[in-house]
Amino acid sequence: MGDTIRTEQLTKDFGSVVALDRLDVAIGEGVTGLVGANGAGKSTLIKILLGLLAPTSGGATVLGHDIATEGAAIRGLVGYMPEHDCLPSDVSASDFVVHLAQMSGLPRHAARERTADVLRHVGLGEERYRPMGGYSTGMKQRAKLAQALVHDPRLVLLDEPTNGLDPAAREEMLHLIQRIGADFGIAALVTSHLLGELERVSDHVVVLDGGRLLRASATTDFLHTTGTLLVEVIGDHGAQDLMGNALAAAGLPCRPRGHVIAVEATASSAEQDVHDLIRDTACALGVGLVRIQVDHRRIEDVFREGEEHVIHA
Template sequence: MPVISTERLTKRYPGVTALESLSIDVGDGVTGLVGANGAGKSTLIKILLGLTGATSGGARVLGHDIDTEGLALRSRVGYMPEHDCLPGDVSATELVVHLARMSGLPTSAARERAADTLRHVGLYEERYRPIGGYSTGMKQRVKLAQALVHDPDVVFLDEPTNGLDPAGRDEMLALVRRIYTDFGISVLVTSHLLGELERICDNVVIIDGGTLLRSSSVADFTRSSAQLALEVVAEPATALAALRAAGLEVTRDGLLLLVELAGDETYDLVRDVVADHGLGLVRLEPRRHHIAEVFDEEATRVAR
């Protein structure tokens, strides 16, 4: 049974169609919901949570119909909203305990779960400070903690890396991945940054203008190409010249050299050139497509 299933789900506002006949199935694991700002990602999550109604179509989450079984559904789901919605005059502990109790946990269990969850997201030492004094990254962690504290079966994370610096994004993405690998909680995470989701997701759903472009595993999205990705210790320009002199077709992509794969003999020739010129081999592997490339391909195909 899919964790999330939608059937011709449509949401229209006056003059705007946010979702158009969206039919998807989302299974266990970490699933990325990808699209540009305004693609319909947040609207979909709000419909799945029962925070707004659909114009037509239907959906089920964990087997529950979103229209008729909302209470049963929400007790099994966690939600991390995109916007800053935290009260500044309470501590992280007070807020997370309060929300744990609202989810049905007894007071003692709520306090224990809050402490464990805040430790998991890296806020244990800061848990008694007022949230108003927190950095953006700390506030994002509080939002993540309250989504997890009642031990849900699935969590919806709406743009969890918003406002974070590169180091903060890396830490948040690691936390998101651990939600499933450590605790077995399935995740639907939205982002407009394709590279982020490629790193942590098992599956990706791409929507554009409220319609489905493609839904597949990350492995299928990032299929192998007919190129080798080569990285060497030496200056890439030096390696590029040496490889071309050996008759290979090579292009440069930053520190990587992309070698056209003509057959198994290409591996041997690249190895020999690297060894003969003392270039220092760091990496040699089939190049895989990035999700961003596939997104562009799919968007171009649909537009035709």
């Protein structure tokens, strides 16, 4: 299976700002997270891939089609969920999604069947005949997701799909995105500035910074262990300081990190030996030990390192 998206030296210069700077990236099947701070170039990339913006230079293909000459073919194969609210307030979700399904080429009867199915899938089955102006933000986001899926696309582009959602609605949306890739086999490119979300739902991650590619790899490659153990004890900062000082005196480099102690395992120590030393130290001090947890490197660490590199370059 080839790449769903490939860019080559893709550049978009607005004059006052370079939104994309010679971007070379290949995106495959599954769910890919496109991460970066606001202004990193995420939405610009999506609009160029859809043919809504012309690049300044460079090129790209989507599902094997050239963005410069085959925009209509791309839009027929791709579903798009825009970031901003674009729903007509006096139209029901059912009528809206049926209309867009027909615009995508489905006959009216098939459009109605597909609309009923996809609205049930996103959790709007019982609300589908209500005008969307009365919807909550979470319901509006699900309606936008439904219209992106109704014509059974091979790829969906989801621009900030959890934007404005409360924690419960965010969890529901993330679950739906996981199902798109895992249960329905539709490739998805999901943008977000909330890094932790993408770790949870993405098979691959592309990190942009100032329109440049910082890194692209499988999500698991980001989340490797760091050689650091996180130790939490019962009590206030006094108990934490007592434990940290004792571990340092025992030869384990450590430092406070919020309400936990980050302990660096030495290269000469086996992991179990370090666990035993932490346990024995807590017992000797009479300090209650809540947990010893392996620290994992996160996407945020990669992004932070990239920012530091730019600052010091």
